Amino acid sequence: MRRLLSMASVIAATLVLSLGTPSAQPRGDDDLEMEPEGGASTPGSKTFDRAIDLYRKKDYYSASIELKKVLDGETGDDDAHKQRADFYMGKTLYKMGYYAGALNYFEKISDAGAEHGYYSASLKWLAALSRVLPETSGILEKIGKYDPSALDEPIMDQVRDELYFLLGRHFYTKGELDKSIELFNRVNESSPFFMKAKFFEGVAYVRKYEGRPAGEAFKKILEIARERPPQYKADEIQRFEELAILQMARVFYSTQDFDKAIRYYEKLEQSSPEWTNSLFEASWAYFLKTNNPKALGNIHTLNAPYFEDQFFPESVLLKSVIYYKYCQYDRALEAVAEYDTKFRPLRKNLQDVVAKYEDNAEFYEYVKKIMANKAGLDEVTQRLVISVLGDKTLAKTFAWVDELDKELKALSASDKAWQTTAIAGEVNTELEVRKSLAQADAGKLAKERINRLIGELQLLGRDGIKIKIEVLNAKAGQISAAGKGERIGASHKEDPIIVDDEHFVWRFNGEYWKDELGYYRFKVRNQCPKN
Structure with missing residues (x-):
């Protein structure tokens, strides 16, 4: 039950696994071209003027050459013009598609602060x-340097809601939850970022x-899903609706309102990509309601x-625990043996995978081979490792390496x-250095993800040993008072299996059918003594 004991941790983890970068399409660049008032009060050099003129004519390659001369001090331009050249170089590289290169210049400006x-x-x-x-480029951290009051300026009209969301994301990742909630709440309801902001607000709470x-934040997402406003794409609405449903189920589970939790899980x-997770988590809710046939x-x-390709x-x-509670000790032991047979060898295999390369960058290259x-x-073992590497945070880290590689090839x-x-x-x-660091980061994170699974399997293995000892003791008549209290009482009656007009009972014959998935029920005979 380890996965559901801390609902906050579960939801936060699922959030990271589920969401990528904001899906709003890049807008036109006209709204980005406005410059701040003031700036250089003296004329620039001819090289500087030529650079700006080339930029405006969209000759970005030539503009970048001239701007570099200004920045290298070859033209005698003062600091004010060099600052403007910084800004234009960032814009130029962005227009050329060298986004990581552009980030380098805008990072320099943001690091300089208001003095720039x-x-x-x-x-x-x-x-x-x-x-x-991707977020793993460090973009949120740079945006997070800005005070939210900077968004009050008219120049920010076109991107204000987007930046409220991004600033909220920054403070969310830093653990400053109250500040993140306040920023998420500033996003206008008509904005395409409103639904994302509501989701993060809910998880922050x-x-x-x-x-x-x-719950109120997640319900708002479900309301949006019903109304389907035009600022959202259909697949985006569906994705966030499914995530909100899952989070609602978890919220009710955490408050031990298992009936409502089950209602949302179902x-x-x-x-839905969340369906198997919902089945697993609902099985715990059914177990705690003593609806073990459904569990x-x-x-x-x-x-x-x-x-x-999924592992639970x-x-x-x-x-095993369910059979133990019904005093079906042989079947309980069979389940423990099933765990040992399936997962103990896999833990050793995962340890071998992690030990393959000590260097993180080399491990990144090894992971690429695994993924291929x-x-x-x-x-x-291949399927299990791939299931771990499906982590969305890890995917974004790999995407950053891919972006840098793409720009190097360009x-x-x-x-x-x-x-x-x-x-x-x-x-x-700059691209080579960033790529080298990104590869090491990706390899390190991949190791951490696999090691985390190894740790989980180790803890579950220990749980399996404890269950086995309890079962063997009970089988020998040495059950503890606590163990007796956990058994299903003789007076317990299972919930009836109700069959409506659209369904019928079909005994499982060893063959799975897709339309049967999620509808299986077990008849569990209670073998516990009456006294």
Whole structure:
């Protein structure tokens, strides 16, 4: 039951697994081109003026060469013009598709703070970069340097709601939940970022153990799903509706309102990527309601071959506990043996995978082979590792490496003359350094994810040993008083299996059918003594 004891941790983890970067499409760049008032009060050099003119003519390659001369001090321009050149270089590289290179310049500006003349104007470009770069690029951290009051400026009208959401995300990841909630609440309801903001608001409240406002936030998402406002795509609405349903179920589970939790778990359709999670978690709710025929039915579904790429080892031990409570000791021991047979060897295999390479960057390359099914792992271990590597946070870390690699390839395919310039050399070096660091980060995170699973399997293995000891003691007539209290009483009556006009009872014959999944029920005979 370890997975559901701390609902805040579960929901926070699921949130990370479920959401990527904001899905709003990049807007046109016209709203980004406004510059702050003031700036340089003296004329710039001819090189500087030529650079700005080339930018406006969309000759970005030539503009980058001239801007680099200004920044390298070759033109005698003062600091004010160099600051403007910083800003234009960031914009130029963005227009050229070198987003990581652009981030480098806007990072310099944001790190300089308000002393840089283009500090405020750069915030809009950081927002634009957040649409094309994964969070693991560090983009949220840079946006988080800005005070929310900066968004009150008229220049921020087009991106204000987006930036409220991004700032909220930043403070959420930092654990400053009250500040994140306040920012999420500023997002206008007509904004395409409103639904995402509501979701994070709900999860922030869950992390604060405040179930009522969390539920209200999730209910608002369900209301949006019914109304289907035009600012959202259909698949986006469906995704957040499913996530909100799952979180509602977990909120009610955490308050031990198992009936309502089950009601929400069962709202998810088989087509939902969250369906198997809902089945597993609902099996615990059914177990705690002593509706064990349904709990066992859900566990039976999870072991269908349709879900061989998903792993729920805890469900096997839950099955053992259920049989123990009915004094079916042989079947309880069979379930423990099933766990040992399936998962103990896999833990050793995972340890071997992690031990393959000590260096994180080398481990990243090894993980790439695993993901391409070229690492020589046995089929079951391969599937288990892939299930771990499906972690969305890890996927975003790998996406950052891919983005850097893509930009390096674009640079090598660019105009040969431009490749020999100082700015091309600078961009290439920056991309190579960032890629090296990103690969090491990705390898480190992949190791952590696999090690976490190893730890979970180790703890479950210990639980299995404890269950086995309890069962053997009970079988020998040495059951403790606490154990007797856990047994199903002789007066207990199972909930009846009600069959409506659209369904009929069909005895399971060893073959799974897709339309049967989720509908299995077990008849469990109580073998406990009456006294």
